[in-house]
Amino acid sequence: MRLKKFCHECGGPLGDREAEGRVRRFCAACEEPVYENPVPATAVVVADSARRILFVKRSVPPKAGWWCLPGGFMELGESPEECALRELREETGIRGRIGDLLGVTSSHSEQYHTVLMMGYLVEDYEGEPRPGDDALDVAFFSQDALPEIAFESHRRFVRVYLAARGNG
Ligand SMILES: [Zn+2]
Known part of the structure; x- marks a missing residue:
């Protein structure tokens, strides 16, 4: 820190x-x-028609080489929703619209001490995922074969999504 x-x-x-x-x-x-003050960031759950969830393999620290949800830090003048859709577009090439808020939580960060993390569901997405600058890979994972997820806040948003929508 x-x-x-x-x-x-x-x-x-x-x-x-x-x-x-x-x-x-x-x-x-x-x-x-x-x-x-804490640094605000967003993460998104994007699910395909088989309810597989989109993850990004990180190319940069922290947790380089781990999978996480698409997301990143808010820029000045941006809304959380704009941040979420921008990061999704930059990291995966996918566009969509903001759905449900999956939660708001704070977590410890080596770099920023405390990150305020907001999770959103993204619906009606368009495009084929391809890795952007900060990603080694992007892929959909089925619910029974999820990767080890880099951040507890992201694990929490996935749990919320699965509890609410995963089997519905
Ligand atoms: Zn001074």
């Missing part, structure tokens, strides 16, 4: 100081706390 080292206002070094009820990064020159 990489906490901020320098103040984004004045460039001065940051220390730790109690402010507003907890220890925070603090700029002594500005006499202001510098807030650290």
